[in-house]
Amino acid sequence: MKFFVDTADVAEIKDLASTGLLDGVTTNPSLVAKTGRDFIEVLKEICDIVPGPVSAEVTALDHATMVTEGRRLAKVADNIAVKAPLTPDGLKACRALTDDGIQVNVTLCFSPAQALLAAKAGAAFVSPFVGRLDDIAIDGLGLISEIMEIYNAYPEITTEVLVASVRHPIHVVEAAKMGAHVATIPPGVLRAMFKHPLTDRGLDAFLNDWAKTGQSILKQPVAGDSDDRAPERRRA
Ligand code: E4P
Numbered sequence: 158m159k160f161f162v163d164t165a166d167v168a169e170i171k172d173l174a175s176t177g178l179l180d181g182v183t184t185n186p187s188l189v190a191k192t193g194r195d196f197i198e199v200l201k202e203i204c205d206i207v208p209g210p211v212s213a214e215v216t217a218l219d220h221a222t223m224v225t226e227g228r229r230l231a232k233v234a235d236n237i238a239v240k241a242p243l244t245p246d247g248l249k250a251c252r253a254l255t256d257d258g259i260q261v262n263v264t265l266c267f268s269p270a271q272a273l274l275a276a277k278a279g280a281a282f283v284s285p286f287v288g289r290l291d292d293i294a295i296d297g298l299g300l301i302s303e304i305m306e307i308y309n310a311y312p313e314i315t316t317e318v319l320v321a322s323v324r325h326p327i328h329v330v331e332a333a334k335m336g337a338h339v340a341t342i343p344p345g346v347l348r349a350m351f352k353h354p355l356t357d358r359g360l361d362a363f364l365n366d367w368a369k370t371g372q373s374i375l376k377q378p379v380a381g382d383s384d385d386r387a388p389e390r391r392r393a
Contacts, residue, residue, distance in 0.1 A: 158333045161209070161341040163323065165189045167202050169344045174206050181209035183284070183321065183341040185240070185264070186216055197233060204234035210281075212262045212341075214240035215250070223250035231259045238262045238281060243271045248278040255279035262319060269303040276308065276316040282339065286322035287332070297322070298331045305335045326350045 159180035162173050165188040173179055182203050189196050196213075204211050213233070215226040227239035227250060238260040241247040251261040255278070262282040263275035267290060275283040285304060287297025301320055308314045317338035323329060326349055329340045342350075 158329075158337065159209070159317075159339040160347070161212075161319070161339055162347060163188070163321065163341040163343050165192050165194075165199055165203070166344070167192075167199060167206070170203055170206050173344060173347060178347075179207055179209070180339070181211060181236075181238075181341075182207050183212040183240070183262070183319070185212075185214050200230070200233045200237065204236050208236060210238040210260060210262075211236055212238045212240045212264075212282075214242075214264065218244070218246060220246040220249040220253070223247065224253045227254045227259060227261070228257065231257075240264045240284075243267075243275060243283075248274055251275070251278040251280050255281070264321070267300070269300065269307055272304040272316075272318075273307060276311075276314045280316045282317050282319040284319045284321040284341070287320060287328050288322035288324040290322075291324065298328065298335075301332050301337055302335050305337060309336070 160178055161181040161183050162170060162179055163183050164170065165184040170182060189199060192199060200211065200213050213230045215223045217223045217226050223241055223246060230239050231237050239254055240262045241250045242265045243263050247263065251263055254261050260281040262284055263280040264284040266272050266275060266283050266285045272283050272285060285300050287301060290297035290300060301318065304318055308316065308318065319339040319341055320328065320332040320337045321341050323340055323342050323346055325346060329342060329350065332340055
């Protein structure tokens with residue numbers, strides 16, 4: 158499963174990209190508004206940090222303007238994926254941009270029928286919003302399962318299921334079990350995925366026992382030694 162981070166906050170993206178675990182980024186108009194920054198400037202910075210797809214959303218409602226906006230956004234960097242809403246105009250724009258060779262992420266998908274349409278329109282990604290469905294007491298992960306069943310029945314479908322509106326690690330884990338291709342994860346949820354109290358407790362115990370030995374890996378000689386130790390250790 159590919160991991161995208163769902164934010165337009167450049168500092169967060171830098172920090173998470175340094176883990177080597179990020180495959181892409183998704184933004185939306187609300188996330189960009191939250192930064193208070195210039196959209197294109199932010200996009201350029203993000204595209205320089207993460208080589209994978211960076212979703213940038215059009216804001217027009219008619220397909221002709223969506224296509225114009227999409228083509229402009231695609232010029233920002235080679236790794237831009239244009240985001241278009243799941244409306245008739247959005248899907249028309251998706252087809253036109255896809256025919257231009259631009260990756261399109263069809264967003265705001267809330268039903269299997271909509272996901273089927275996005276695939277027909279040639280979308281590179283479809284974004285079903287699990288959390289927003291859960292919020293209204295409809296099973297968001299159930300939607301992922303239905304879309305995966307449909308897409309798997311047609312090997313010619315190349316659209317990737319990008320699980321969006323993720324609220325907690327279980328959304329990611331369950332979607333991964335279903336074989337969803339991508340999850341776009343808010344920074345806080347991605348950080349929560351690292352956490353387990355037994356990891357912390359186990360590490361404490363290991364380090365306490367290690368301290369009792371009085372040894373240091375950096376101070377002990379190994380074959381081919383000399384310059385692969387930290388500078389302060391080399392002098393030791
Ligand atoms: C997806 O690309 C959207 O940006 C995002 O996942 C929406 O999530 P929200 O429901 O938390 O706003």
